[in-house]
Amino acid sequence: MSVVDARIARRPDAPGLFAALAPMDGVTDWVYRDLLTRMHGGDSGISLCVSEFVRVTRSVVVPKVILRHCPEVETGGRTAAGVPVFVQILGGQPEPMAGTAIRCVEMGAPGIDINFGCPSKTVNGSDGGATILQCPQRLEAITAAVRRAVPESIPVTVKIRLGWENAEHVEDIVRSIEQGGATWLTIHGRTRMQGYRPPVDWSSIGRAREAVRIPVVANGDLNTVADVEACRRVSGCTAFMIGRGSMGRPRLFRQLRGHRDPELDAAWLCARLREYVRSILATGGSEGVALGRSKQWLRLAAPASPIYEGLFTALKRSKELSTFLAGLTPPGMPEPPTQFVAQAP
Ligand SMILES: Cc1cc2nc3c(=O)[nH]c(=O)nc-3n(C[C@H](O)[C@H](O)[C@H](O)COP(=O)(O)O)c2cc1C
Incomplete structure (x- = not known):
């Protein structure tokens, strides 16, 4: 087994529940990831973590910045409890995105996640995040450049919203990402224009899931076991990513696996x-x-x-x-x- 193979993370379509901790800029730093994945002696129920986004503009990001976002690259790409941490990159230019992805993998990242979902006006105004959802060819080109750059055994995953204005084109969006070679996709069930306002739309995640062969991870307002069950019914997804819900209920990942931990404490x-x-x-x-x-x-x-x-x-x-x-x-x-x-x- 090569060094790269030893880093391989569990796929969302492997048997059993896949429950990832969502990246949240400004709070899910390595300390948060460490605390959550070490809960209950490392039996936290968390399958995967993703770093806060590393912003890529015109040039390849320097190692110091990658290390600041994801110091776990120096410990086998895992938290102290052994949960893999993918490095998330955000940008609109294929070449520096690919170069940064290579650098992350050389430094020890077990996977690369591309952020095409960030709704921030500043980020979108400088050609990053959800703005790229408006152009499926660019989604494909950036995904393909990153995919080509890193070894085949390293997953290249993509995180999106349902669309910019509405969810009408979600099938085109996800097909272009599949065409670009993404290993799997995570979809936050809201549009860019919606921001974080309700309602979350799990059924459009289901439409997207049916349009591609790669695994789709559902995300958005999964705050309780009942929410996850409802999302599974509506979207047909069997893999989930949880963000804000982890802040008040860090034991949700275990509860989803049948542990009877107290709901709130x-x-x-x-x-x-x-x-x-x-x-x-x-x-x-x-x-x-x-x-x-x-x-x-x-x-x-x-x-x-x-x-x-x-x-x-x-x-x-x-x-x-x-x-x-x-x-x-x-x-x-x-x-x-x-x-x-x-x-x-
Ligand atoms: C404060 C904050 C920061 C976020 N930062 C990121 C980020 O860096 N990268 C990303 O892909 N998504 C980011 N998100 C979006 C979340 O990963 C997630 O998609 C969204 O919160 C919906 O899931 P939830 O309802 O489980 O929180 C952020 C969300 C919040 C609230």
């Missing part, structure tokens, strides 16, 4: 947030970064429970990390014990 979540802060500081992050990222975690967890909502409302204006941490205790509960600091990969 505020003391436990506060302990995870404290660990998150400590680990960011212990590995050179500033107090400002730790404060910003942990507020973002709490903001995204808030819809899961009135307790988290209350904590977020109370703490969202904290200007100092110490104030934030002092308030991070659910009502009526003693400060939870804290146990470990994440190991820098």
Whole structure:
């Protein structure tokens, strides 16, 4: 087995449940990935992680930037608990995208994910993310360039939305990505114009799934076991990616596998947030970064429970990390014990 083969990640169409942790810029950094995948002694239920996006403009991205987004490339492309982490790249030019993909793989990435879903005005305005969905030929050209650049055994996956304005052309979009040689596809069931507004459209993910032979991973508003079951029924997908739902319910990945963990546990979540802060500081992050990222975690967890909502409302204006941490205790509960600091990969 070659070094590259040893890195191979589980495919979404392999037997059993595939449940990936979604990339979320500004919060699912390596510390978050480490914390979540180490839960329950490494039996977290998470099949795969994807890094926050690495922005590719005119030239190949330098190793320092790749390492900042995905330090796991130095530890076999896996988190400490052994879950593979694909490096996500975002850009509109085939050549620097391909060059960056090669560099990521040479540095140790077990897979490359291409972001054609980012709705940010700044990113779209500089020819990246969801803007490329408007031109299927470009989706194909960029995917094909990245696919050709990296060894065949390394998956090249693509993450998209249903379309720019509406979901009418989703079949053309996914066929062009399949034609470009993607190994599998993840679809967030919203359009670019929709942003994050409801409703999520799992049935158009189903139409897309039927239009291609490559596996399709469903994504969007999968916040509970019941949501995943409903999405499976509506879309026909058997592989899922979960983002915001992981913030309030990090045990969702295990619950999907039949574990009877408590649905919500505020003391436990506060302990995870404290660990998150400590680990960011212990590995050179500033107090400002730790404060910003942990507020973002709490903001995204808030819809899961009135307790988290209350904590977020109370703490969202904290200007100092110490104030934030002092308030991070659910009502009526003693400060939870804290146990470990994440190991820098
Ligand atoms: C704060 C935030 C940051 C995100 N950053 C990324 C990113 O870097 N790359 C990406 O492909 N998607 C990104 N997404 C989109 C998510 O991966 C996911 O597709 C979306 O949140 C829908 O899934 P969910 O309902 O499970 O959260 C981001 C979403 C949020 C809320």
